[in-house]
Amino acid sequence: MSISPSKTLSPAELAKLEHAFASDPSSAAYKPLAEAYLSMGRFMEAMVVCKKGVKAHPNAVDPRLLLARVYAEQGKDKKALEEALGALQVQPEDKAALRMAGALQLKTGEAEPGKANLLKAYTADPGDPDTVTLLQQHKIELPRPAAPAPAPVAATPAAPAPSATQQSASALSSVAATAAADAPAARPAAPQPARPTARAEAPQARPAAPQARRPQVVVEEVDEDEDDEPVARRKPSSGGAGSKFVTLGLLVAIPLFAIGYGWYSANARQKSRELKKSLDAASELLKHDSFDSYKKAVEAADQALEVDADSAVAHGYLAYAWAIRWGEHGGGDDARRQAEEHLAAGKKSGDLSSHLIASEALIQTYGGKGKDALGQLEEKVKGLDTQGRSSSLLYLTLGLIQMNAGDLDRGRDSLDRAQTLSPDDPRTYASLGAVYRRLGQDGAAWRNYDSALRYEKDHPESLLGRSLLMLEQDSPNFELAHTMLKKLLESDPPPSPRQLAAAHLARSLLVSRVSAAMADMKPDLQQKLAEVTAVPVEKEKARAEMLKSEDTGFSLDKQNPELHLIKGRRLLAEGNYDAAAEEIRKAIRMDGSRAQFYVELAKSLMGKQGGEKEAADALQTALKTMGDSPKLVVMLGNAYRRQGKLDDALSQYQRAVKDPKAKNPEARLAMGAIYRERSDWAKAQEQLEKASQEFLGQSDRAAMALTELGRVFQGKGDAAKADETYQRALNADEAYSPAYYFYATLLARDSKQTAKAKMLAQEYLKRDPSGEHASAARSLSGG
Helix, strand or coil: CCCCCCCCCCHHHHHHHHHHHHHCCCCCCHHHHHHHHHHCCCHHHHHHHHHHHHHHCCCCCHHHHHHHHHHHHCCCHHHHHHHHHHHHHHCCCCHHHHHHHHHHHHHCCCHHHHHHHHHHHHHHCCCCHHHHHHHHHCCCCCCCCCCCCCCCCCCCCCCCCCCHHHHHHHHHHHHHHHHHHCCCCCCCCCCCCCCCHHHHHCCCCCCCCCHHHCCCCCCCCCCCCCCCCCHHHCCCCCCCHHHHHHHHHHHHHHHHHHHHHHHHHHHHHHHHHHHHHHHHHHHHHHHHCCHHHHHHHHHHHHHHHHHCCCCHHHHHHHHHHHHHHHHCCCCHHHHHHHHHHHHHHHHHCCCCCHHHHHHHHHHHHHCCCHHHHHHHHHHHHHHHHHCCCCCHHHHHHHHHHHHHCCCHHHHHHHHHHHHHHCCCCHHHHHHHHHHHHHHCCHHHHHHHHHHHHHHCCCCHHHHHHHHHHHHCCCCCCHHHHHHHHHHHHCCCCCCCHHHHHHHHHHHHHHHHHHHHHHCCCCHHHHHHHHHHHCCCCCHHHHHHHHHHHHHHHHHHCCCCHHHHHHHHHHHHHCCCHHHHHHHHHHHHHHCCCCHHHHHHHHHHHHHCCCCHHHHHHHHHHHHHHHCCCHHHHHHHHHHHHHCCCHHHHHHHHHHHCCCCCCCCHHHHHHHHHHHHHCCCHHHHHHHHHHHHHHCCCCHHHHHHHHHHHHHHHHHHCCHHHHHHHHHHHHHHCCCCHHHHHHHHHHHCCCHHHHHHHHHHHHHHHHHCCCCCCHHHHHHHHCC
16 A cells, blocks of 8 residues: 555554554555655654665665655755665666666765766656656756668769878879969970879869968079079079979979878878877776776786887876886885886976876875875875866875875865766775775765776775775674675686785674674574675684684785784774784884874774873874874874873864864864863854864764754753754764753753653663663663
8 A cells, every 4th residue: 555645644544554564564564654654744753664664675675765755855865865875776777766866966966976877767767757857957968869870872983092192192293283383474384294193093182272371392402503592592594404304303202202201191190099099998997996907007008108108198007007006906016116117207208197196196105205295296286276177086196195194084075076077986986985984984985885886896995895894883784795705805807916815804804793793693593694604603613714814815915004904903893902903003013104004003002991091102103203194183182081181182182173274073072072071161162063064974973063062052051052952963863872862861851841851761772772871861761
């Protein structure tokens, strides 16, 4: 039974739907009930029912699209888009999913993907009025049907086309004839020699040249004459041996010159075609961003150099490909040498391409000079922008270097700019996935990895990134993580040895987490999980497989610090803080220039009792080495805060926001919380309001900032403003449980709001039964 959103249901009808759904939650009954709730504006109930529908029907698009509608009705377009894209994962060709995803992408500023999805929906069903209306609304031109082929026209057989040599000879003979016609009338007419055959064969091979632009004929001086005046400027004689000699020389030289010129032109055109073909192939291969494509791009660019050894473009492609093979795929010293040699050769030409600029920055970064690379590249990017020559490749490279230096917000901004300039580049999307993952914005990270995989099927870096992202969740989808890693480990052509090594370490992490999850499961569920993840149920066998995967990874790539980082995360998940810290220290010893390593070290150190001081020492060392990394500065402030050194913590947070143009909502959130604890309401309000605005697109963090702001208003005694702010926090992210508790504490003071306060406290306990405020929430809930 389908319910129209506009229909008002009686209590009896609604009760009937609720009973049908409660009797069998796995049936299709979720749909009419969710639609009914949605039509009544009961969004929370509609969301709960839809999520159960998604769980019961994982391979259907309807529950996901209905959940997307629930979010869209509340103005939560980003979440709605996540669900619509999830529906496309299930059924990529579904017109309703394509239409909804396209409309939401256009609404949220993703113009190119949105347009592409709407056009796909139109292709799936050109007669669908909803799709056509959206295309017209956004002024997207409909695809035009192919024009019918013209009817064949009978024609007389054409004469054979003249060769390049014949055309050149014809042209030069015409030049000679024109020169003769333009001679002064006083000159006696010389006997006409036979015309060259080439002219007679192709009289229409070239259009007649305008008379006003007569070709210049350069004639060398003749030594026989004592007069120093060039032959071309002498007055014509009345005839004689000299004139006949010149005419005869011209008639012999012109055809010979034409033959040579024709051969030269044809050869030059052939070389130009070969060069363009090789460069186009190399450019296209670089876009695929895989180990195999970089190898093939090198081959294509090498072929271009065989045609033109001085091609700056070819040297740029080679320097870029070899730099990535060295720095990202573990190519070793030979790859580094090749990158540096092609960079030097390309720079000699004086014509710096974007690939040469990018490769120079990457070579510096991978060589441990990231700070220098960053400063130089920022200047070049700024200079090109002022000239109107913005480069997506350079913004991508800038974003990667900023991310590597720990400046995640600016790295994200640079990568967003690169994506705007080139909306179909999988490397840019994968890099955005990585930066959002480090920022803790898992939803945005997943969407960007997903986009990379849509533009480049089985993109290795995105498969790896999604796998690790999934394994960092509190409740991972182990089956999906296993599927992605299996695809990566068994792909043909294979990824780079470095990517394979990381995949083996990720597999080790998967085995560890699955084994831990099995410990709390019943035997039948253990067996089911073992079947979908290929992880043994027996702990000893699982541990042996975990260690084997790690050994395989380290044997494939002994020089990759990322492997120690992944192992450190595995040990951290197991609660082995000291061993985790030691693994991450190994990563730092191998490459001390990456801010992310120090962040992970600080996390592991602060995970254990009394590790805050050691974490602060590590972060101070990192900052001395690398300069002010906003992420590291905030981490240092957190370490001081954990030690109770609030003034030192405030000093670090203020240091993190000293640049008025820079956004650092994490620092502002922490400052606001400290000021609130000190009852410095004005400063707390200022910092928390800025934090809530700067957490744009980060619903969970925005909810946290708004909850703190609500506590500020509550502390000031402004109950109305506190009530409004807590509601804003729940609208930002209904999953943020502390907002329910603190909202309940506010309402509990008003006897008229007791029932609502109890409901909010119960909701907190439902979402976080063992949370920090669980005991107080039970008192509020009457439990």
